Amino acid sequence: MWIVVVWADGVKEFPIEDYPPWTYVAEMRSGYLDWNDGADPSRFGRYEVEWMPPQQAGDERARLGIRSSDF
Template structure:
């Protein structure tokens, strides 16, 4: 039995592995959210890796929010699974709840290329 266990399988997190979605407000597309699925070491016994989701919001004008991490209990992840995301921006006019429409993998790849999203973005 290995001392350190892998993360629990969770297929509901697969879309967050290099995922991307369009953010909309009142039916108007205003930006994107890009996600990355990683793991971290849990401090509980037995030692186990846990999933960790990073996301970054990029607005249509090219401005970016700081990347944000989410881990169990996955507050932002649960929002995104439900089709929305609450953004807490340094620009108060951009803070709020946005509708989220996930892109298919090809569209996500195209959006990542367009907005120069790399692992270093997170």
């Protein structure tokens, strides 16, 4: 599974691929993401994850400029 983090200021992190034991997936299913990757250590930390309906998720991907080529 690939993950792309887009910050509120529009900065888009490089994609990260999650492998077994699926640490990122397990965290997000538990409602959080521990972010310790990326170029800016000031963004490292634990973030709350909220799931949204598929249509809304698609709309948000479009709004944030996330494309298939990002993965």
